[in-house]
Amino acid sequence: MEKSLFKPFLTIVILMGLAIIAVAFTTDVKFDFVPGVKMELPEDVKGWHGNQLKFCHNPELCAKDYKDASFYVSELEIPDICPECGDHLFNMARAEKEQLPEDTEFVKSAFTNDVGTRLFTSIVLSGTARDSIHRPQRCLKGQGNNMDGEYDLEVPLEGRDPLTVRVIQTSRTYRTADGPVPYYSFYAYWFVGQDRETASHYSRMFWLAWDRVVRSKANRWAYIAVQGQREAEGTEYEAEIIDFVQQVYPHVLTDTMRAKAYGE
Ligand SMILES: [Zn+2]
Numbered sequence: 484m485e486k487s488l489f490k491p492f493l494t495i496v497i498l499m500g501l502a503i504i505a506v507a508f509t510t511d512v513k514f515d516f517v518p519g520v521k522m523e524l525p526e527d528v529k530g531w532h533g534n535q536l537k538f539c540h541n542p543e544l545c546a547k548d549y550k551d552a553s554f555y556v557s558e559l560e561i562p563d564i565c566p567e568c569g570d571h572l573f574n575m576a577r578a579e580k581e582q583l584p585e586d587t588e589f590v591k592s593a594f595t596n597d598v599g600t601r602l603f604t605s606i607v608l609s610g611t612a613r614d615s616i617h618r619p620q621r622c623l624k625g626q627g628n629n630m631d632g633e634y635d636l637e638v639p640l641e642g643r644d645p646l647t648v649r650v651i652q653t654s655r656t657y658r659t660a661d662g663p664v665p666y667y668s669f670y671a672y673w674f675v676g677q678d679r680e681t682a683s684h685y686s687r688m689f690w691l692a693w694d695r696v697v698r699s700k701a702n703r704w705a706y707i708a709v710q711g712q713r714e715a716e717g718t719e720y721e722a723e724i725i726d727f728v729q730q731v732y733p734h735v736l737t738d739t740m741r742a743k744a745y746g747e
Pocket residue numbers: 539540541544545546552565566567568569570
């Protein structure tokens with residue numbers, strides 16, 4: 484194609500693209516607030532014991548300078564009350580509460596297995612007003628982590644195709660009295676819509692727009708993440724992710740999403 488012809492052609496393509504995006508976010512869509520996940524994590528699954536976490540947001544005491552003040556629900560004497568300052572406890576950290584829309588829902592738990600491995604898991608459910616799930620890479624960087632690598636990991640599941648999760652290898656250095664201490668961790672996640680799941684942020688954005696335009700439907704997406712420590716080298720942690728997701732996955736889906744995921 485000649486250059487003089489190509490330029491208007493390109494302009495039309497860009498305009499069409501912008502029009503699709505505009506249509507996606509201005510047309511009247513029917514909101515369907517039933518999510519694909521249940522907002523609860525199991526307490527015990529095979530090999531893992533879960534402990535739900537709650538957070539104190541007291542800006543003068545517990546959560547001063549956005550310090551992470553978390554408590555195990557099972558150890559609280561009075562449910563939802565901070566044992567240190569008496570404030571009301573929340574399902575998310577103070578920074579999360581302040582940065583995300585009011586109706587974003589959270590549930591967080593720490594799971595330990597028989598050999599003492601501890602994994603932190605969370606489900607974040609986007610609100611109804613606007614989509615509140617960000618690209619995880621951006622948040623991890625913002626929290627001061629180095630991104631050492633990322634890739635897709637297949638988790639074999641009984642009765643259906645494997646679930647793809649995205650794994651990010653992170654690291655950071657903690658300054659201690661004994662000098663700097665390196666800390667290596669991983670962050671595995673995937674997204675669940677009302678009847679879709681994907682490990683890709685861009686696929687999720689595509690389905691968000693697609694559902695609005697083609698199905699005239701908007702629903703709440705959930706973001707499920709599993710975090711843990713890893714060695715500086717090697718990928719032994721993958722076995723932990725696989726085992727954990729295999730056990731927890733069937734518990735977090737709604738009946739409708741489960742039927743779809745297992746092709747029932
Ligand atoms: Zn407190």
